[in-house]
Amino acid sequence: MTDCVLVAGAGPVGLTMALELSRYGVSVRVIDKISGPSDTSRAVAIWPRTLELLDRSGVAADLVKASNHVVSAKIFSGNTLVGQIKLDGIPSSFPFALMAPQYETEGVLRRHLKAQGVEPQFSTELADIAQDADGVSATLRAADGTETTERFDWLVACDGSHSVVRHRLGLEFEGDTLGLDWTQGDFHLTGMPIPASELAIFWHPEGALMFFPMAPDRYRIITSLGPSSDVEPVPLDLAAFQKVIDRRGPGGITLTDTVWTSAFRINERQVDAYRSGRIFLAGDAAHVHSPAGGQGMNTGMQDAINLAWKLALVSRGISTAPVLLDSYDAERRPVGAEVIRESGRLTKAATLESHALQDVRNFVAHLVLGLPAAQHAIAGMITEVAIGYPQSPLNGPSDDGAAAGTRVPPAVGETPYGGADSPRFSLHGTGEGAASLVSQFPALLEPQLRSPQAAGGLALVRPDGYLAMSVPERDWPEIAAYLARFSAPA
DSSP: OOOSEEEEOOSHHHHHHHHHHHHTTOOEEEEOSSSSOOOOOOOOEEOHHHHHHHGGGTHHHHHHHHSEEEOEEEEEETTEEEEEEEOTTSSSSOOSEEEOOHHHHHHHHHHHHHHTTOOOBOSEEEEEEEEETTEEEEEEEETTSOEEEEEESEEEEOOOTTOHHHHHHTOOOEEEEEEEEEEEEEEEEEOOOSOTTEEEEEEETTEEEEEEEEETTEEEEEEEEEEOOSSOOOOOOHHHHHHHHHHHSOSOOEEEEEEEEEEEEEEEEEOSOSEETTEEEOGGGTEEOOSTTSOHHHHHHHHHHHHHHHHHHHHTTSOOOHHHHHHHHHHHHHHHHHHHHHHHHHHHHHTOOOHHHHHHHHHHHHHHHTSHHHHHHHHHHHHTTTOOOTTOTTOOOOOSSSOTTOBOOOOTTSOOTTOSSSOOBEEEOOSHHHHHHHHHOTTTBOSSOBOOSSTTEEEEEOTTSBEEEEEEGGGHHHHHHHHHTTOOOO
16 A cells, blocks of 8 residues: 555645645545646635635645735625625634635645645546445556556545546435526736725626636636526627626726636535545535635635544544544535535525516615624625534533634634644643643644633634634543543554
């Protein structure tokens, strides 16, 4: 067995998975049947919660330097502002979204992965798989048709919506294809009256039109084409896109150059299990949904980060607790389902056909987006800082106000949670009990205590920055019992 984990797919999800595993000391191989790095734009948005998690590996800093920063999203009906969602007030060290072509995001991930001694193996197709209690046998097909069968401890499928792994496992991709055609493209343009720091959505009686700014003169533009038919949708050319923008947009915009275009239909689908024995599914292999909200890539990358620290603990023999790997499905499948629901609602709201319902939508949206509580909730959902795991089997007790499973942003100046070369929990607190825990569980706890989050309390935070449990200082043995669940036998 040459590598512990095989990652199928060298897109952003697979690269994130491999980077997290490799920096935690797990041997990993990444394969993809494409001949080399992709040069298509595809996903463009990177949200604050994803940046928080990528900050642990140093990827976030490079992305922040290279990408356009967006601090708000505005919704218009004609030239009338319906409402604005502000991102710069969210409780994060990254109070903005990044907009960049997916190939640039992948390039940053590949550079960091290469620094760990791992490079994707392109022109290598996963032809077949078989698993048993001890591992996974993978048949790999090279570009010349040569096939070899190799053994791995684990397989993580990050191979997209047409996942070979999902098909080989016989997992149903349950859901629907929505009856509306869409087209999108990346264009250079002039005359945009809205700053490049703002994402713009136009609700027009004919359909939706969205502008995602990657640079002052380069935008991802998405628009609806109308009800689906028996004929597959075809992307609009530059002239046709220009006509749509003239009708639905703010006016004054001139498209000057086409970078990339495509047409699509929205699928809302999800598998009913993210794990099958020694095989896991992540990203589009496990869930697909509307691009409204731009959360597909982010959700997949967060799938990978959630699974990686757990798989690293097991692969390195630090933990043998079955609940650790079982928790991946228990935590991430509900998140995927919620993203499907919320993005579907946004899509339906943007594509109402009835003029009367459009007027009601505009009126209600204007009122709701003017409420601070609603602003906070919507911004938290879009930026994904509101994601948590309230029903996680990994949750312990909590008594200081924050519920177990809640995101814990690191304090300013502190090392990001999970940022070391081993996936250790972080312990906030002081006292003899806290010191005793650090000495008892050196493989599971960071060697240094972090500053208390509440006076007289101890808080245990997972390597991915979610609260595992919190107790009064006197109850530190409860944390000892919790960590003992995960410790491998001596």
